[in-house]
Amino acid sequence: MTVIGVIGGGQLARMMIGPAIELGIELRVLAETELSSARDRATAIGDYRDVNTVLAFAAGVDVITFDHEHVPTDVLAAVEATGVPIHPRPSALAVAQDKIHMRRVLDELGLPVPIWAHAESSSAVDEFIAARGGRAVAKTPRGGYDGKGVAVITSSSDISHWLDRGPVLLEECVDFSRELAQLVARRPSGDTLTWPVIATIQSDGVCTEAVLPAPKASQRLIDEAAQ
Structure with a gap:
């Protein structure tokens, strides 16, 4: 066994x-x-x-x-x-542990991500915010989950306590209508298995409901996600 x-x-x-x-x-x-x-x-x-x-x-x-x-x-x-x-x-866990490292890997893979920056100072944060229309999403690189370690900010003073502890990840604010997710499992051989696309409902940054299958998900979207 x-x-x-x-x-x-x-x-x-x-x-x-x-x-x-x-x-x-x-x-x-x-x-x-x-x-x-x-x-x-x-x-x-x-x-x-x-x-x-x-x-x-x-x-x-x-x-x-x-x-x-x-x-x-x-x-x-x-x-x-x-x-x-x-x-x-x-090596895969290292990507999941650090959001800044994750963004770099996603960039290297050519996958679409929001405009982002690694900031270590108040001036760098304020410059990013000014360039993005006065708002940005800030995230602690490690440890954040269920809405923790994530904030929509308009000034570096909003996250001064984070900057005291180390660098932060900054992202542009992205307008979106809903969030979809899909689970994919892969064997060491490379064989993969996908599960149906689900829609997640967020309340104050926390997932409070998952709907399976995702309502109004077109077959094209389902096929594209499976790729």
């Missing part, structure tokens, strides 16, 4: 339990606390940032994955060096 180790015991790890049982896969979880959402499959309790804790956990599994994007990439690199495969790869 294949043994999958999940670093992190949150809701996503918990959601893996049922499908793992159906597929005949043993799921083991490195949970942060005994009260973690996936505690039913927690075979270890510990700090995912501690390399020795993670190495000890990984020694008993066939493959490693993770419940969240906060696992340090140097910890995963240490696991990978032992020969235990990690999916997604640490």
